[in-house]
Amino acid sequence: MRQASRPPKTPSGLSDSVHGQLNMYALAAGAAGVGVLALAQPAEAKIIYSPKDCNIVANSTCSLRMAGQTAFLLFANTSYPSSRGWSSLAAQGKGNNRVEGGRGLASALYAGAFIGPQQNFSGRLLEHCRFGPDGEVCSGIWYYKPTASYLGLKIYIHGKAHYGWARLTIMIPRDTYLSGYAYETIPNKAIIAGKTKGRDVITVQPGSLGHLAAGASAIPAWRSGK
DSSP: OOOOOOOOOOOOOOOOHHHHHHHHHHHHHHHHHHHHHHHHHHHHOOEEEEEEEEEEEEEEEEEEEETTTEEEEEEEEESSSOOOOEEEEEESSSSOEESSEEEEEEEETTOOEEEEETTTTEEEEEEEEEEEEEEEESSTTTTOOOEEEEEEEEEEEEEEEEEEEEEEEETTTEEEEEEEEEEEEEEEOOEEEEOOOOOEEEEEOSSSHHHHOOOOGGGOOOOOOO
């Protein structure tokens, strides 16, 4: 026996207010999806670059924050107890973080140098000067370098080694200017000293959301397109 055909379903009548709520929910869900994608973009980047404006003068310190933590300190110490004295400029890594170099001396790298697993990281001292009645005697690779040079950096993030750089200019002895630093978000991958442009570079400005976020997922102020 043939079953009687059922009448076609008709859409249920929904009030205009319910329709409006559903439309608002769809818009909110779409916006949330876009937000998730936007937050995921920094994970694709390989280099986080932070411009920095810090003058390291006698008995002062500049900090380098990477992956949500203070990774390195750059400091200048000066002492004049009498007619003789001394001054020093050094970089101190927090925890297991290290500076490229050997025998305690930090290497002064040129722009374009590769910084990675193949380098030695046992440096710290940039320069040391002694003063006395006979004048000044200074030692160190960085002594009076009027053009920018780069510190090679090794930073541990979640137990894995990452590599970075800091750009320094010593205008005159005991007057050092830090103008920026960067680190590679991919573990054990070399970084190019001084690289601040490219699709794989994210620039993070002080006070941006990127400085509030931790790790390589920091939200950028903008992505460099060059």
